[in-house]
Amino acid sequence: MATAVKTRKTKANKVGLAKANYKGRPSTLCAGCGHNSISSQIVNAAYELSLSPHQIIKLSGIGCSSKSPAYFLGRSHGFNSLHGRMPSLATGALVANRSLKAIGVSGDGDTASIGMGQFVHLVRRNVPMVYIIENNGVYGLTKGQFSATSDHEQTLKYAGTNPFMPIDLCMEALIANSGFVARSFAGDPKQVRELIKAALSFEGTAVLDIISPCVTFNDRDESTKSYSWGREHEDPLHDVTYVPRYEEIEVDYEAGETTEVRLHDGSALVLKKLDEEYDPTDRSAAIQILEQARANQVLATGLIYFNADLASLQDSEQMIERPLSELTVDELRPSQESLQEVLEGFK
Amino acid sequence: MTESPTHTKQVVNDFSMVVATANGSGSLTSNLALIRALFRMGIPVSGKNLFPSNIQGLPTWYTIRASSDGHTARRDSVEILVAMNASTFAEDHAGLSAGGACFYADNLPKPRARDDIIYYPMPIRDLVKEVNPPRNLKDYVANMGYVGIVSEMLGIDLEAIRGALLTHFHGREKPVELNMGMITLAAEWARDNLEKQDPYRVQAENKTEGKILIQGNTAGALGAIYGGVSFASWYPITPASSFADALREYLPQLRKDNGKNAFAVIQTEDELAAVGMAIGAGWVGARSMTSTSGPGISLMAEYVGLAFIVEIPLVIWDVQRMGPSTGLPTRTSQGDVMFVRYLGHGDTKNVILLPGSVAECFEFGWRAFDIAERLQTPVFVLSDLDLGMNLWMSDPFDYPDEPMDRGKVLTAEQLEEIGEYARYRDVDGDGITYRTLPGNEHPLAPWFARGTGHDDQAFYSERPDDWERNMERLMRKVDSARELVPAPIQHGSGKARVGLIYYGSTESAVQEARARLSEGLEIDTLRLRAVPFSAEVKQFIDDHEVVYVLEMNTDGQMHKLLQLEVPEQATRLRSLTQNNGLPLTARWIEQSVADQAGG
Numbered sequence: 001m002a003t004a005v006k007t008r009k010t011k012a013n014k015v016g017l018a019k020a021n022y023k024g025r026p027s028t029l030c031a032g033c034g035h036n037s038i039s040s041q042i043v044n045a046a047y048e049l050s051l052s053p054h055q056i057i058k059l060s061g062i063g064c065s066s067k068s069p070a071y072f073l074g075r076s077h078g079f080n081s082l083h084g085r086m087p088s089l090a091t092g093a094l095v096a097n098r099s100l101k102a103i104g105v106s107g108d109g110d111t112a113s114i115g116m117g118q119f120v121h122l123v124r125r126n127v128p129m130v131y132i133i134e135n136n137g138v139y140g141l142t143k144g145q146f147s148a149t150s151d152h153e154q155t156l157k158y159a160g161t162n163p164f165m166p167i168d169l170c171m172e173a174l175i176a177n178s179g180f181v182a183r184s185f186a187g188d189p190k191q192v193r194e195l196i197k198a199a200l201s202f203e204g205t206a207v208l209d210i211i212s213p214c215v216t217f218n219d220r221d222e223s224t225k226s227y228s229w230g231r232e233h234e235d236p237l238h239d240v241t242y243v244p245r246y247e248e249i250e251v252d253y254e255a256g257e258t259t260e261v262r263l264h265d266g267s268a269l270v271l272k273k274l275d276e277e278y279d280p281t282d283r284s285a286a287i288q289i290l291e292q293a294r295a296n297q298v299l300a301t302g303l304i305y306f307n308a309d310l311a312s313l314q315d316s317e318q319m320i321e322r323p324l325s326e327l328t329v330d331e332l333r334p335s336q337e338s339l340q341e342v343l344e345g346f347k
Numbered sequence: 348m349t350e351s352p353t354h355t356k357q358v359v360n361d362f363s364m365v366v367a368t369a370n371g372s373g374s375l376t377s378n379l380a381l382i383r384a385l386f387r388m389g390i391p392v393s394g395k396n397l398f399p400s401n402i403q404g405l406p407t408w409y410t411i412r413a414s415s416d417g418h419t420a421r422r423d424s425v426e427i428l429v430a431m432n433a434s435t436f437a438e439d440h441a442g443l444s445a446g447g448a449c450f451y452a453d454n455l456p457k458p459r460a461r462d463d464i465i466y467y468p469m470p471i472r473d474l475v476k477e478v479n480p481p482r483n484l485k486d487y488v489a490n491m492g493y494v495g496i497v498s499e500m501l502g503i504d505l506e507a508i509r510g511a512l513l514t515h516f517h518g519r520e521k522p523v524e525l526n527m528g529m530i531t532l533a534a535e536w537a538r539d540n541l542e543k544q545d546p547y548r549v550q551a552e553n554k555t556e557g558k559i560l561i562q563g564n565t566a567g568a569l570g571a572i573y574g575g576v577s578f579a580s581w582y583p584i585t586p587a588s589s590f591a592d593a594l595r596e597y598l599p600q601l602r603k604d605n606g607k608n609a610f611a612v613i614q615t616e617d618e619l620a621a622v623g624m625a626i627g628a629g630w631v632g633a634r635s636m637t638s639t640s641g642p643g644i645s646l647m648a649e650y651v652g653l654a655f656i657v658e659i660p661l662v663i664w665d666v667q668r669m670g671p672s673t674g675l676p677t678r679t680s681q682g683d684v685m686f687v688r689y690l691g692h693g694d695t696k697n698v699i700l701l702p703g704s705v706a707e708c709f710e711f712g713w714r715a716f717d718i719a720e721r722l723q724t725p726v727f728v729l730s731d732l733d734l735g736m737n738l739w740m741s742d743p744f745d746y747p748d749e750p751m752d753r754g755k756v757l758t759a760e761q762l763e764e765i766g767e768y769a770r771y772r773d774v775d776g777d778g779i780t781y782r783t784l785p786g787n788e789h790p791l792a793p794w795f796a797r798g799t800g801h802d803d804q805a806f807y808s809e810r811p812d813d814w815e816r817n818m819e820r821l822m823r824k825v826d827s828a829r830e831l832v833p834a835p836i837q838h839g840s841g842k843a844r845v846g847l848i849y850y851g852s853t854e855s856a857v858q859e860a861r862a863r864l865s866e867g868l869e870i871d872t873l874r875l876r877a878v879p880f881s882a883e884v885k886q887f888i889d890d891h892e893v894v895y896v897l898e899m900n901t902d903g904q905m906h907k908l909l910q911l912e913v914p915e916q917a918t919r920l921r922s923l924t925q926n927n928g929l930p931l932t933a934r935w936i937e938q939s940v941a942d943q944a945g946g
Contacts, residue, residue, distance in 0.1 A: 025806070052788070053793070054785075054786060054787060054788040054789075054792065054793070055786065057631075057785045069795070070795055070807065074793070075790055075793055076785075076793055077783075077784075077785035077786075077787075077792070077793045077794065077795075077796075078793070078795040078796065079627075079630060079657075079795075079796040079797075080795065080796065080797040080798065080799065081623070081653065081796075081798070082623070082649055082650060082798065085619060085620075085623050085649070085650065087620075087623075088580075088615070088619065088620035088621075088622075088623025088624045088627065089623045089624070089626055089627035089630070090627060091613070091620075091623075091624050091627060092578060092580065092623065092624030092625055092626060092627025092628035092629075092630075092631075092633075092635065093627035093628060093630055093631045093785065094627075095578060095611045095613065095624070095627075095628060096578050096611070096627070096628035096631045096632070096633035096635065097631040097632070097633075097785065097786055099786065100631070100785055100786060117616060117617070117619075117620075118616070118619070118620055118623070121615075121616040121620065314611075317608060317611050317613070318607055318608050319608050319609075319611055320604050320605075320607040320608065320609050321607075322604075322609075323631070323632075323786065324577040324578060324609065324610065324611070324628070324633045325577075325628075325631045325632030325633045325784060325786070326632075327575075327577060327609060329575070329750070329751045329753070331604075331609065332575030332577065332634065332751065333573055333574070333575050333713075333747065333751060334572065334573060334602065336746040338601055339569075339573060339744065339746050340743070342569065342597065342600075342601075343559055343743045343744060345514075346559035346560055346561045346565075347557075347559055347560075
């Protein structure tokens with residue numbers, strides 16, 4: 001079994017690990033990159049949820065975002081796969097071992113351009129995993145080209161002016177029938193962390209589109225993917241607090257102030273009302289809120305849509321609970337008699 | 348033609364019969380009834396479906412070869428024609444051998460009569476009227492008309508036909524009775540109205556006792572199941588779809604656990620996802636595969652390169668069809684050899700198995716997993732449309748005679764004992780390093796799989812020495828496959844001047860040609876069963892003055908591959924190819940070898 005690294009700052013969680021046990025290698029991304037902030041919240045979420053690192057796999061495609069799994073959960077297996085093709089790899093891994101929890105990290109290039117097909121099919125099959133898009137509206141590693149989520153008529157130093165409308169990945173996830181669609185902002189770490197915790201407790205594809213500014217290529221004030229724009233325009237749908245299964249909901253809220261959504265493992269996400277009522281279980285309201293946010297040029301964040309009733313891929317395939325990867329040699333190879341019986345049918 | 352066909356002597360159990368119909372008319376049931384009936388009468392048979400890339404209407408030909416000598420390759424003459432398709436009647440009729448028998452639906456416009464063949468008109472429409480089947484079954488029942496007439500005229504046992512139909516309809520009496528009604532009526536009509544004038548006859552023998560009749564795709568899927576496949580992902584493509592169909596038919600019978608599936612077969616959105624899923628499943632430790640054809644292989648190139656460098660085991664079953672591009676989707680070829688060997692950008696080398704029979708499809712079906720997990724690399728099995736989709740006679744398959752080899756995988760207990768771990772450290776000096784699987788709870792177990800440069804702990808590295816060391820090890824590892832893969836099979840004295848190297852589905856034609864050639868030119872043969880090549884291949888080339896490399900692609904891909912990988916004797920190798928979409932015939936091989944080697 002894993003033993004905790006002794007640190008003074010954090011104490012051991014329920015599986016006896018310190019927060020340091022959830023950290024990864026030092027980040028090689030730019031200082032101030034939104035992705036680093038998200039990595040920190042993944043560490044916090046996994047630590048606070050007392051997840052066993054060996055039960056987690058971390059997956060990514062290609063790009064700045066996709067490098068980040070090396071920078072968190074160093075005690076978990078990980079796979080930095082191909083550009084836009086992480087969903088299929090994740091699907092195979094999770095079908096072959098359904099006891100694993102998966103955190104996938106992608107970017108706007110990796111998902112909205114080269115990976116749109118696999119993304120949509122991942123959601124359609126409802127493969128249980130957390131799918132985070134670190135969305136900065138620009139290609140960083142290749143030095144500043146527009147992505148499919150770049151702002152319409154935005155001007156970038158080398159790329160010129162973008163004539164195309166951006167793709168809204170929350171809208172794509174909704175249309176593909178995701179049961180968990182959230183948007184957040186790397187500059188709002190508490191919300192990011194709580195949403196990741198909820199996503200980790202959800203048994204379906206949980207899509208988190210997190211605006212994560214690129215400080216090098218796309219952080220000018222007028223960009224909707226910049227820190228300053230996000231801070232000025234973020235309009236949370238609600239205040240989100242994750243409540244684990246084993247804790248009573250302790251915070252006192254005024255009656256009618258909160259709603260909660262129940263996750264598959266018995267935990268809950270408590271949604272505290274802010275300015276207006278918002279019901280995340282209403283699919284048309286979800287589509288509408290995304291349309292409004294675009295029209296009004298605001299960054300609507302929070303849990304946009306929630307539906308816990310969709311069957312996971314493994315259940316749709318009527319699979320056993322045990323990981324296929326743990327089947328013994330005897331279980332894998334049918335008997336000699338069975339072969340003779342099968343071959344009788346070809347005589 | 349001088350000789351009158353009516354006076355030739357009888358030819359028993361040795362002919363090719365072509366049934367010409369329109370695609371989608373349900374004739375396959377009829378053709379399978381005929382071939383299975385012959386098989387059950389103890390007569391060696393093979394069946395080849397020459398079909399169009401079309402759902403309904405285009406011409407299709409089904410060839411049944413009966414051969415008392417047990418030859419199963421395509422034969423380039425046709426002795427019996429069953430003409431049911433107006434649009435091809437003239438051409439089919441022109442292709443019939445002299446002395447042959449032409450059964451034709453009597454409503455077809457008849458081409459100018461030949462005086463060297465025997466005509467048997469078949470009143471199919473009238474017979475259908477008499478049986479009066481439900482409207483939606485009319486075409487099927489009509490096709491049973493020729494089954495009855497041909498059976499009567501050749502001497503095929505109607506009881507054998509009934510048994511074949513029972514198998515086809517999984518024991519359901521109702522459709523069998525409906526079809527037998529038509530067959531019996533047609534046979535009676537033939538007995539009363541036709542006079543036997545051609546020489547072709549069938550007679551019960553005992554040469555199929557204990558044998559099976561099966562397609563290579565089914566055989567391969569069964570092999571994979573007995574090899575423990577637990578995850579398969581695939582995208583529909585001709586001629587590979589029936590491989591996944593067979594997995595989906597037999598896995599639920601053989602691998603259920605308390606009513607739940609101890610396996611998964613996932614139809615994907617494309618071949619990119621098919622291979623990606625298979626790699627994900629292989630990474631976490633499942634026996635994992637995908638099945639496809641050339642166009643799918645093109646899409647898989649990217650992920651295969653990743654699996655090669657990350658060292659993930661998986662099996663890729665490629666049922667080759669004619670390329671490049673969409674090519675001829677329903678015609679056979681051996682055109683993926685070179686592409687698959689080096690599939691992936693940068694330096695990649697893939698292990699290839701080359702089954703030459705349905706029995707080997709089964710055997711390589713299970714063996715491929717052992718090799719893939721031993722080497723931790725993608726293993727390709729190159730079948731083709733002819734082997735995969737046509738019916739072949741075979742001895743029953745042997746149950747795997749070796750224990751399953753799961754390769755080098757470290758458990759948590761083993762890690763605890765060893766006390767250290769590096770994913771890519773060559774501890775044993777054989778180039779094969781140790782894997783740990785996700786889910787392993789030991790803190791030393793995790794490693795980060797990546798297609799980027801890495802050191803022996805799987806950490807990112809751009810260091811030149813790390814890169815060189817890793818690639819040197821990888822090449823050593825995949826080259827060591829030559830000791831693991833099935834050895835080539837040789838025939839002949841070993842002392843002939845001329846050698847012939849071949850592989851895959853050409854086996855049946857070469858066997859037959861070998862029998863023919865043995866009367867003239869002395870020749871030794873070697874059938875490749877895998878790439879990389881074992882030492883015996885080099886020895887065979889060394890031992891012969893001239894070595895022909897026979898294959899079904901235009902460019903002589905295996906010839907080139909041998910020249911590249913066994914360069915010392917490159918000039919002794921000569922390419923011998925035919926690539927027109929049809930399986931090779933023994934006669935073509937015999938003539939080509941004799942022409943080249945004799946001259």
